[in-house]
Amino acid sequence: MKPSIPKGTRDFLPGEVRRRNYLFDVIRKHFHRYGYQPIETPVMENLSTLTGKYGEEGDRLLFKVLNNGDFLSKADAQNLADKDSNAVLPQISKRGLRYDLTVPFARYVVMHQNDLAFPFKRYAIAPVWRADRPQKGRYNEFYQCDADVVGSDSLLYEAELTQLLDAVFAELGLKAVIRLNNRKILAGLAEIAGHADRMMDITIAIDKLDKVGEAGVEKELLERGVDAAAVDVIKQFLGVTSLDRVAPLLADSEIGRQGIAELQTVFDTVGPLTNRLEFDVTLARGLNYYTGCIYEVAVDTDAHPNIKMGSIAGGGRYADLTGIFGGRDLPGVGISFGAERVYDVLEELALFPEDTSHDLDYLIVCLDDETLLHGFQLLGKLRSAGHHVDLYPTAAKLGKMMKYADQRNVPKVIIIGSREAQSGRYTVKDMGSGEQEEVEF
């Protein structure tokens, strides 16, 4: 049988894992520096925890785990006969793989609220699963790197998370654009347009501006049942890129003014950044639990032209996530790095540091059985001194061993023959330059 792995999943070679770890380490370091604490939750949650939190579309993309045992005997015979998947599903599956890290976090906060000090700041770097159709930069299993804080509605956290996003991309050497908006501005926009109840339809449509253009947005709005007069109002907002200019448009909306004020506070407090920070009224973000500021980060195509990649990080504030699980209604705000996409971009731009290309400092090779034992002893000595060292385990032909060293990308090879074993002066070859010198350890 031919081995394979499920669609949308991947194996990683050692070099890829080193580069991924570098990326995770950078992100983790900054999470830690900003005072976020690590937590862990199961990869499986009860399906009841997950369903209904991501909208109808999200429910479809949840991976369901089949119950154990004779699960079909407990399913309703009529539902089975009708092949009614939706009706049978809850009878045969009570668990599912997590779809993101935020909803499990909300569940976690409610379950452990008496053990946590609020505001509670946590981070998690872990895989999530979505039964989406795979594309480039889009997998069924992928890692998210989340930092969230619950238990405070201070806008300083919005500013802090903006700084955190900025700091991570600055260290990675990736020029990014951090785009900011506020759901309250979108609510205000919908209100001004006379469709306060249609905010979702409106935001989904205007979110596509950069993709389909103004005419495309107009078409989509009309298709979604927004009348022509409202479309004209909405169009006024589309080209606006500054808060000052959008404020007068929202003067008659209480919630709109609130959104403006919140964003203004964030812009005023965030301080100097390495990357660009922009207000973008067309930024919507799908997850419907966001209620306040929303973030999205993209590669800065001025600095890195030819990079085609969707958003590489995102986040936002949610007012009522824990309420769903019956806890105190704690406000929260968080961000998430799309590790896979950031990885792909770093790879494409060759931004990974050189030292992620190898794992060893030295490889020891020995020319005969007598010196092999000598090599093994040197191996232990160098390892004790903190070096990353490996030994070729037999006395093979030197050419073969050098080739192995080359494949493992070892920077230096220590060659031990009878000459070296006797003198204690080892021949060390620099694989980059090809030069050799004699060294005593």
Next chain:
RNA sequence: GUGGUUGUAGCUCAGUUGGUUAGAGCGCUGGAUUGUGAUUCCAGAGGUCGCCGGUUCAAACCCGGUCUUCCACCCCA
């Protein structure tokens, strides 16, 4: 979930209107070189043409199904 696309050696890909024995480059193995990889030269091994079925005297090639890849939607990191 909808529509399309891809699959041939370890990798990247050729392969004519269906016609004998399916090729190349890189990689791999061995040798030139029993103390030198990456560079040079020589030789060799390696393929159920994704899988299942159908059409045909004959299928890598045509048809159906299925899996996979990538793309556009939907949605999203």
